Amino acid sequence: MQGEVLTVAEVAKLLRVSRKTVEKLIYAKKLHAVKVGRVWRIPRAAVEAFLEGKEYREP
Template identity: 50%
Template sequence: MGEILTVKEVAYLLKTTRQQVRKMIQDGELPAVKVGREWRVTMEVLAEFVSAV
């Protein structure tokens, strides 16, 4: 299993806002897992997302 990123880390890597990342997760564009009250995205999923765009 690879690195697990927070919404804040994903937003930094994508050069966007945390709100936009949460919207992408909610809309199903970016697969994520909810851990407690926070969303987490694996580095592999993020890489696939970026390459697909």
């Protein structure tokens, strides 16, 4: 994973949704994320792909 990574809280703020909604998107595999320890990290490129309705592919 390269580039900027965001937390669930940062993605929630960016998308103007709750943290729970972001977690639901992750568990539904609609938003790519990597679990690091007990927390999720989401690549900014994955968020951009989600917003564009495209599938995220790691570089």
